[in-house]
Amino acid sequence: MQLVIASGKGGVGKSTITASILYLLEKDFVAVDADAEAPNLGLLLGVREWKEEREHIGAKVAVINQESCVRCGICYERCPYGVIKLLEGRYVVNELTCEGCNVCGLVCPVPGTISLEERRSGVIRMAETPYGFPIISAQLDVGRPESGKLVTEEKEWARSLMEERGLSHMIVDSAAGIGCQVIASIGGADATVLIAEPTPSSLSDVMRAHKVVQHFREPAYLIINKADINPGFRGLHEWAEREGIPIIGEVPYDPAVPRSMSVMKPVVEAFPDSKVSRAIMAIADRIRDILNGDRPGRV
Numbered sequence: 094m095q096l097v098i099a100s101g102k103g104g105v106g107k108s109t110i111t112a113s114i115l116y117l118l119e120k121d122f123v124a125v126d127a128d129a130e131a132p133n134l135g136l137l138l139g140v141r142e143w144k145e146e147r148e149h150i151g152a153k154v155a156v157i158n159q160e161s162c163v164r165c166g167i168c169y170e171r172c173p174y175g176v177i178k179l180l181e182g183r184y185v186v187n188e189l190t191c192e193g194c195n196v197c198g199l200v201c202p203v204p205g206t207i208s209l210e211e212r213r214s215g216v217i218r219m220a221e222t223p224y225g226f227p228i229i230s231a232q233l234d235v236g237r238p239e240s241g242k243l244v245t246e247e248k249e250w251a252r253s254l255m256e257e258r259g260l261s262h263m264i265v266d267s268a269a270g271i272g273c274q275v276i277a278s279i280g281g282a283d284a285t286v287l288i289a290e291p292t293p294s295s296l297s298d299v300m301r302a303h304k305v306v307q308h309f310r311e312p313a314y315l316i317i318n319k320a321d322i323n324p325g326f327r328g329l330h331e332w333a334e335r336e337g338i339p340i341i342g343e344v345p346y347d348p349a350v351p352r353s354m355s356v357m358k359p360v361v362e363a364f365p366d367s368k369v370s371r372a373i374m375a376i377a378d379r380i381r382d383i384l385n386g387d388r389p390g391r392v
């Protein structure tokens with residue numbers, strides 16, 4: 094079973110809730126942090142060092158051969174991203190912002206002067222969490238574009254760990270938004286749990302994330318975080334009802350959450366008797382049902 098946790102919008106507490114759910118589940122899974130721009134699931138799970146690290150080669154950049162360049166400036170004029178500069182009489186590419194589109198290579202009048210070269214765009218790493226399950230995480234280098242390929246490689250590594258260790262599940266903490274990383278997270282999964290806050294902007298974003306889930310024809314579930322911060326707002330409930338999405342939990346706002354983050358522990362470990370922990374424990378029971386192939390109904 095491959096389960097994805099997604100939100101559409103950042104800052105709704107997705108990774109915080111995910112860390113606590115992972116803490117509570119039986120250790121028969123590998124966790125994947127698929128937010129390579131801001132990976133923090135490892136931090137929330139107390140990971141301090143990575144056991145293995147692999148370079149991710151995902152970007153291509155244009156390189157100008159200064160020996161054969163005739164300084165005509167056509168590449169400079171035609172680069173759609175304006176990343177070629179004239180420095181001390183030479184045309185040079187800013188590798189940090191080059192998109193690798195190869196327009197410059199196509200317009201250059203001197204064959205072979207501009208070539209596309211591969212560059213590292215980040216790392217994928219693996220750690221053993223202190224809670225008895227492995228985590229795969231990735232981190233993009235500064236200036237590198239977000240990449241679905243990076244998430245696909247993370248999932249491949251996670252799959253090989255599952256085979257090696259006889260693990261039954263992969264649980265993916267997706268990036269925010271609906272970009273390539275999210276599509277690569279949700280694509281091929283068996284179910285997606287969406288997390289949203291009761292605000293119009295979170296509703297709008299989770300609806301967009303749900304469209305991705307619908308595209309892949311996967312079952313979706315909803316968790317409402319900070320469910321009590323906007324009691325007059327019923328938009329999430331009405332939307333979930335309309336779309337037939339079971340709400341598998343409502344988590345109240347609780348200052349125990351930031352306090353647990355300051356000690357780098359899942360809130361269910363740091364403050365097991367808090368109201369937020371009790372709500373997450375009930376959600377973990379429903380996630381267990383989903384992992385066992387059952388479809389839990391509304392709470």
Ligand code: SF4
Nearest residue numbers: 172191192194195197
């Ligand atoms: S590959 Fe594209 S973005 Fe990079 S320098 Fe050439 S034209 Fe510009």
Ligand code: SF4
Nearest residue numbers: 162163165166168201
């Ligand atoms: S188009 Fe080719 S030859 Fe002209 S400046 Fe650019 S790299 Fe040099």
